Amino acid sequence: KQEVTQIPAALSVPEGENLVLNCSFTDSAIYNLQWFRQDPGKGLTSLLLIQSSQREQTSGRLNASLDKSSGRSTLYIAASQPGDSATYLCAVRVTDKLIFGTGTRLQVFP
Amino acid sequence: DTGVSQNPRHKITKRGQNVTFRCDPISEHNRLYWYRQTLGQGPEFLTYFQNEAQLEKSRLLSDRFSAERPKGSFSTLEIQRTEQGDSAMYLCASRPPGLENEQFFGPGTRLTVL
Numbered sequence: 001k002q003e004v005t006q007i008p009a010a011l012s013v014p015e016g017e018n019l020v021l022n023c024s025f026t027d028s029a030i031y032n033l034q035w036f037r038q039d040p041g042k043g044l045t046s047l048l049l050i051q052s053s054q055r056e057q058t059s060g061r062l063n064a065s066l067d068k069s070s071g072r073s074t075l076y077i078a079a080s081q082p083g084d085s086a087t088y089l090c091a092v093r094v095t096d097k098l099i100f101g102t103g104t105r106l107q108v109f110p
Numbered sequence: 111d112t113g114v115s116q117n118p119r120h121k122i123t124k125r126g127q128n129v130t131f132r133c134d135p136i137s138e139h140n141r142l143y144w145y146r147q148t149l150g151q152g153p154e155f156l157t158y159f160q161n162e163a164q165l166e167k168s169r170l171l172s173d174r175f176s177a178e179r180p181k182g183s184f185s186t187l188e189i190q191r192t193e194q195g196d197s198a199m200y201l202c203a204s205r206p207p208g209l210e211n212e213q214f215f216g217p218g219t220r221l222t223v224l
Contacts, residue, residue: 004152034212043201043217044153051210089152097143097166098203098213100152 002027002094006101013108019077021104023090028068031093035064035075038087038103047088048075080108112136114216116202122222123192130188131219135204142185143203143213144177146170153201159185192223 007022023033032051036044048057048064050073056065063076073090087105091098115134123129135142140161145153156175157167161182171177174192179185189196199220203213 032210032212036215041199041220044215046212046214049212091152095166096141096158097155098145098153099155102150102152 002030002092002099004090004092004099004101006088006090006104008104009102010105011107013080013106015080015082015108015110017080017108019080019106021075021077021088021090021106023073023075023101025071025073025092025099027094028071029094030068033064033066033073034091034093034098035062035073036089036091038089040087044089080106082108082110084108114202114204114214116200116216116219118219119217120220120222122224124224125192125194127192128188128190129192129221130186131200131202131221132184132186133202133204133216134184135202136206136214139204139206139214140182141205141207141213142179143205144185144187145201145203147199147201147218148197153199156187189221192221194223197221197223 003026005024034049035047050057050066061078066073087103089103091100117132143158144156147153159179174190177187199218201218202216205213
């Protein structure tokens with residue numbers, strides 16, 4: 001059974017810091033991995049999608065890497081801003097559904 | 111707006127009542143998914159459709175839950191005889207054909223059962 005774990009569960013940092021959020025999964029048989037952002041009480045916004053054959057994806061200040069063989073992904077956020085405050089979820093696609101981690105709650109203070 | 115839409119956005123009901131939620135996927139997306147998210151947890155898969163066919167249901171989907179997608183466009187999720195444990199955010203997502211394409215999520219329907 002696929003299980004997805006995210007560490008840390010919560011993170012509070014001052015503005016400007018570079019951050020690394022971690023995601024691990026138990027079964028390497030995945031189609032892809034997505035990172036999402038979720039603001040309180042809201043739906044999910046897709047940030048980055050990494051196919052199983054890819055090693056990383058970048059979008060602006062965000063960079064996500066994937067090491068399928070070790071069951072790990074990291075989301076790197078450069079020069080964090082207060083507007084980055086949200087919960088970040090990773091999800092792996094297994095068959096035709098997503099299996100989510102429990103998220104990392106990020107707070108960036110001025 | 112061409113994104114996934116869900117209605118209502120919020121629903122408050124009393125225990126034992128029936129509720130129905132609607133999801134309108136992005137046009138041309140043949141796959142539609144329902145997930146449930148409780149407070150402090152990640153979303154959990156409930157069921158999904160390819161066109162009008164319901165292809166997979168999670169064990170989380172008890173007999174009180176039923177989902178339909180009658181014409182392969184919008185979908186409804188009905189919960190009968192609601193319980194307090196049904197309180198959650200219900201998320202809908204859609205995906206176009208193609209193995210590598212991502213799922214796009216709607217804003218969710220927040221259900222509170224009193």
